[in-house]
Each structure stands twice: as C-alpha cells, then as structure tokens.
Amino acid sequence: MTGVEPLPPPVWLRSANKPVKRQLSLDAVLEAALRLLDSGDLESVSMRRVAQELGTGPASLYAYIGSKAELDELLYDAALAPVVVPEPDPERWRSQLLDLGVDVAKALAARPGTARVALETVVPSTPKALELMDGVLGLLKAGGIPAREAVVFADLFALHLTAGAWEMTLRSAPKQAAEETEVRAAQIVQYLDLVPADRLPHLREAFPLFGVEDDDPAAGLRTGLEMLVEGLVARQTGGG
Amino acid sequence: MTGVEPLPPPVWLRSANKPVKRQLSLDAVLEAALRLLDSGDLESVSMRRVAQELGTGPASLYAYIGSKAELDELLYDAALAPVVVPEPDPERWRSQLLDLGVDVAKALAARPGTARVALETVVPSTPKALELMDGVLGLLKAGGIPAREAVVFADLFALHLTAGAWEMTLRSAPKQAAEETEVRAAQIVQYLDLVPADRLPHLREAFPLFGVEDDDPAAGLRTGLEMLVEGLVARQTGGG
DNA sequence: TTGCAAGACGAACACCATTCGCGTCGCGAA
DNA sequence: TTCGCGACGCGAATGGTGTTCGTCTTGCAA
Structure with a gap:
C-alpha cells in the first residue's frame, strides 16, 4: 500500500495535526454514552469520558446536548426502550x-x-x-x-x-455492593450487641429474617x- | 467590657496569628454541617464549606469523620431525630x-x-x-x-x-423546583400536541388531573x- | 470566489472529595 | 522543670466533575 498512498500533507498546516473528524452527531454521542453505561454504571458516564470515547474534548458535546442532565435523561429513555x-x-x-x-x-x-x-x-x-x-x-x-x-x-x-x-x-451491583451489604449487616449485629439488651426487641427478633x-x-x-x-x-x- | 479584658498576646508569637483553634470536635463538625443543611440542602454541604464554616481547611475534618458519606449518614440520623x-x-x-x-x-x-x-x-x-x-x-x-x-x-x-x-x-424545594415542575408540565403538553392525536389517549385524558x-x-x-x-x-x- | 454560520475544541473556571506530609501544640514521663 | 512524642491542624496538591469562552476551521450558499 505504502507506495500508492498520497504523500502526507505538510506538517505546518493546522489541518495536518487535527484531521477534522466530522463524525459527531447526537446518535454518536448517545451511542458512546450507552457503551460506557453498559461497561459500568451511570457514574462512569461523564462528559469527559464520552468525549474521550469520541476522540474529542468535552466542549464538543454541547453542540448536541444541553447539559449532562439531558444526556442522563436520554440514557434513561434508552433504558426504558x-x-x-x-x-x-x-x-x-x-x-x-x-x-x-x-x-x-x-x-x-x-x-x-x-x-x-x-x-x-x-x-x-x-x-x-x-x-x-x-x-x-x-x-x-x-x-x-x-x-x-x-x-x-x-x-x-x-x-x-x-x-x-x-x-x-x-x-x-457486581461485587462492591454485595460485600457492602455484608459489612453493614455485621455492623448492625455488632451494634445490637452494644445496645442494652432490652432495647430494639423486635429488630433483634426479626433481624435474621x-x-x-x-x-x-x-x-x-x-x-x-x-x-x-x-x-x-x-x-x-x-x-x- | 473593653477595659477589663486582658491585653492581646504579642504579635510576634505564632500563636497570636493562628490562635490555635482547638475547638474542633465531632459535634462542632456536625453542628456546622447542620447549619449549612438548614440554610440550603444537602448539595450545599460540602467538606470545603463545612471546613470554611469552622474557619479551617477540609483536611481537618477527616480527624473526626471518615468520609463525606459518613457525614451524610450523620445528617440523615439527625434529620430522623x-x-x-x-x-x-x-x-x-x-x-x-x-x-x-x-x-x-x-x-x-x-x-x-x-x-x-x-x-x-x-x-x-x-x-x-x-x-x-x-x-x-x-x-x-x-x-x-x-x-x-x-x-x-x-x-x-x-x-x-x-x-x-x-x-x-x-x-x-423553595423556588427552583416549583417552576421546574411547571416547565416540565408545559413541555409535556407541547409534546402531546406534537404526537399523533391517536397516541397516548389515556394520558391525554388524565393529564389535567x-x-x-x-x-x-x-x-x-x-x-x-x-x-x-x-x-x-x-x-x-x-x-x- | 467569497463570506459566513455552524461545528469542533483547547483551555480555563469553579467546584468536588480525598491524601500527603509538615508544623505545632499539649501532655506525660523523666 | 524540661524534654520528647504522639495526636491534632491544616496548606497544598491530586485527580476528578460539569460547564463556558473564544478561537479556529470548514463546508456551503450566494
């Protein structure tokens, strides 16, 4: 291939360094956001990351969505689809x-x-x-x-x-919350031991359930x- | 009162400029946080602002609470009190x-x-x-x-x-959300006008309620x- | 061919929680 | 009384966040 390809544009031209990716669109933004959402959670969908996914900066996204909240609602709607x-x-x-x-x-x-x-x-x-x-x-x-x-x-x-x-x-949630729950449960047991035995009687009784x-x-x-x-x-x- | 007060300490002492406020405590932190909470909402309770309220930096708070989430839970408990x-x-x-x-x-x-x-x-x-x-x-x-x-x-x-x-x-919420709600309602009406008249019939009928x-x-x-x-x-x- | 609106976006702003490491102080031991 | 040490205080920095400003570029309409 190398032989027939045109020579690269001169380096001193601005357009040589920034190849002008006109591939952005609302769909592209939403798609990238969904990709991030599916490989994590909503926390991992930030303007910066979505932009990075599209090979640009966060400012570029604001041409298509008004705010992060708006993007969130789009994701919510997509989840409901x-x-x-x-x-x-x-x-x-x-x-x-x-x-x-x-x-x-x-x-x-x-x-x-x-x-x-x-x-x-x-x-x-x-x-x-x-x-x-x-x-x-x-x-x-x-x-x-x-x-x-x-x-x-x-x-x-x-x-x-x-x-x-x-x-x-x-x-x-895959791992984190599961052990979080266990830690909490252990803490509650611990707390119940600490509290005078005649307090929280119903909770004591029902807690194992x-x-x-x-x-x-x-x-x-x-x-x-x-x-x-x-x-x-x-x-x-x-x-x- | 002015006459009987003790003279201020000499200025060249370090302790004169930084009066060594050993007044921090869990209670003081919680109190400051509650003050902020009551003059706004949970959003306005940040480590920085609580620290500022106490005349110090955010790092100082970590001697008394383990994390922001912990402070949040304290506030939650206080709200339930x-x-x-x-x-x-x-x-x-x-x-x-x-x-x-x-x-x-x-x-x-x-x-x-x-x-x-x-x-x-x-x-x-x-x-x-x-x-x-x-x-x-x-x-x-x-x-x-x-x-x-x-x-x-x-x-x-x-x-x-x-x-x-x-x-x-x-x-x-005092002002913001009230008009937010109205804006939303207006948007929904607008959207219902946009959508074909035979779609969303029940919503159309019940919306005024x-x-x-x-x-x-x-x-x-x-x-x-x-x-x-x-x-x-x-x-x-x-x-x- | 020229002019211009619209897209793209680097850089900066004002926040956020959290951590590191140093300075300082109070207190107990010598 | 003096010394040393541990705990507290906290300035500064790290690495995030959403959003805005102003500039650059480019495709298209005139």
Whole structure:
C-alpha cells in the first residue's frame, strides 16, 4: 500500500495535526454514552469520558446536548426502550400491571444508574416514560378504576417501581455492593450487641429474617406492587 | 467590657496569628454541617464549606469523620431525630403505622436531601433508623402480622416512605423546583400536541388531573402507605 | 470566489472529595 | 522543670466533575 498512498500533507498546516473528524452527531454521542453505561454504571458516564470515547474534548458535546442532565435523561429513555406495553385485557389487568411494573424495574436495573435519573428528575417526561404512563393508565381504565384514583395510583406505582429498581441496582451491583451489604449487616449485629439488651426487641427478633429470598431481587418489588394494587382495589370496593 | 479584658498576646508569637483553634470536635463538625443543611440542602454541604464554616481547611475534618458519606449518614440520623415511636396499640396499629410513616417522611423532607442519603445507602443502619425499624416491626406485631411477612413489609414500607420523602423534598424545594415542575408540565403538553392525536389517549385524558391536591404534599404519600397496609392485611386474610 | 454560520475544541473556571506530609501544640514521663 | 512524642491542624496538591469562552476551521450558499 505504502507506495500508492498520497504523500502526507505538510506538517505546518493546522489541518495536518487535527484531521477534522466530522463524525459527531447526537446518535454518536448517545451511542458512546450507552457503551460506557453498559461497561459500568451511570457514574462512569461523564462528559469527559464520552468525549474521550469520541476522540474529542468535552466542549464538543454541547453542540448536541444541553447539559449532562439531558444526556442522563436520554440514557434513561434508552433504558426504558425494550419494555413493551401490553394490550389491556379486563380479565387480567392486575397481573398485566404487575408484569409491566416488574419489566420496567428490570429494564432500569439492567442499565445501572438510570433508575436514579428518574428519582432525581422532578417529573420524568421522556417519550418512553410517557408511553409507559399511558399504558398504566390504560390498564387501570380496563380495571374500572376511576380516572381520579387512577392518576394518584399511577404516580405511586411509578414511584414505588422506580425506588425498587434503584434498590435492585444497588443490590445487584457486581461485587462492591454485595460485600457492602455484608459489612453493614455485621455492623448492625455488632451494634445490637452494644445496645442494652432490652432495647430494639423486635429488630433483634426479626433481624435474621432480613435478606432472605434475595436470590430473586425482583420478588420483593413484585410483592410491593401486589400490595399496592391490592390496596387500590380494596379501597375501591370498600368505599371512600 | 473593653477595659477589663486582658491585653492581646504579642504579635510576634505564632500563636497570636493562628490562635490555635482547638475547638474542633465531632459535634462542632456536625453542628456546622447542620447549619449549612438548614440554610440550603444537602448539595450545599460540602467538606470545603463545612471546613470554611469552622474557619479551617477540609483536611481537618477527616480527624473526626471518615468520609463525606459518613457525614451524610450523620445528617440523615439527625434529620430522623425528632420522630417519636408510638407505644403499639392493637386497636389502632394501622393508623399508628401510617402516622409514623408520614412523620418520618416529613422529618426527612424538612432537611432537604437527607432522604437521598437513605436511597443511596445500601441498607441505612444509623441508630435512629434502627429504632424506627424496630418501632415499625413492633406495630406490625401488635397487628398480628407474622414475623416473616412483617420483615418483607417493613422493608417495602421504608422504601416507599423514603422515596415519598425524596419526592416531597423535590416538590417543596423553595423556588427552583416549583417552576421546574411547571416547565416540565408545559413541555409535556407541547409534546402531546406534537404526537399523533391517536397516541397516548389515556394520558391525554388524565393529564389535567395530575398535580391536583398538591397543596398537601404528604397526602399522596399517606395514600400510598394506606394502600400498602391495606394490601398487607388483604393478603393476610385472603391467604397465600 | 467569497463570506459566513455552524461545528469542533483547547483551555480555563469553579467546584468536588480525598491524601500527603509538615508544623505545632499539649501532655506525660523523666 | 524540661524534654520528647504522639495526636491534632491544616496548606497544598491530586485527580476528578460539569460547564463556558473564544478561537479556529470548514463546508456551503450566494
């Protein structure tokens, strides 16, 4: 090859040193960010690193996104992408709702840190988030829940689910958090030994039961969502 | 007063210029941090600022606390301090539980940012947090909930409550977040206009109902906790 | 061919938590 | 009373963060 290639441009030209990579775009930025996210967590997605991934400086990114928070929301939306909203079936709306909730939480937990974005944003309003909210409202309507109640519930549902996803993220973090949890548990035991024996009696009794069933981190979340739905229908039939 | 005060020490002594402020202590650090927290939020509590508040550099603080995270937990514990655990009354355990939950959330929301500490910690284990957990377990026992269920529920209860407190924190933030919310709402309306009219039908219909009853930010939280408790007892009587 | 808007981006700003290592002080031992 | 030592205090530096300014460059429209 070497023979036929054109000679390199003169070194004193500015363009020789900076080969002018016009390959940036919103998609390229998002793609690079997702690459970083998947090989770590949201913490490892910084402007600098994304820029480095693209072979440029952080300032270049601001042509396509307004702020880091904006990029975070894009990642959040991307994390939500694989979730599909089911067609409401009045016979099965409750299990559909639970499945949807668990799916969302799993999707968020699969991209570590994205759940946190939802917690930090006052009201998450990315396209996919809105689509999912619409889906939840649709299922509630299929279940005969009045619109007024449905709105309140949908809000709570999303909140609980997001918090659950965040907790799943913490617990399923590869190594660090696992031993963190153990250290904490040990500290609590130690603390309980320190405290007068007649204090915290219920905690003493129940403590060994904590952390059971942690083989499936989504199980606890599902239970919580079940309780929420159960409470919703109880409140409907009861009266108030 | 001026007359009786002792004359200042000679200026050429080193101790005159640096009066050797051996006034640092864990309490002093915590106090300064709380002062900053109360005149802002957790974001405004940085090592540098706490140190500045004490007239020193950030390095000095590390004699008393191991890390910023540790200080955060101290603040979290301090925020929880005013909450009192009620004596369980088998007649009223449900309302007691709800009141306790709302109290905790209000206490956390009163020190903006502390709820976030609980969300970020794998398992919050400060003394007050353990005391509250013990209280919750006590109420559940008074309600006749089996220990196994009680543990799962207490976890969910705490999670929901913390998330709710965080949301309250966001919404009740003095100025910034309030208009943030409005901006978001406007953006969503705008987005709904942009999207084909047959998409997101339920959201379109229900959107005006969102944000109603925001005069009492704790109301939504209480509703959520009610549903959770309702679901718990329904699951008990039902069978599973 | 020329002019110009828009993209690219190096450098700098103002933060952040944390660590190193030196100076200084108070206190206990001699 | 004097000395020495250990613990505290803390200035300075390290390596991060998001964001902005001003300049350079380049492709395209006129």
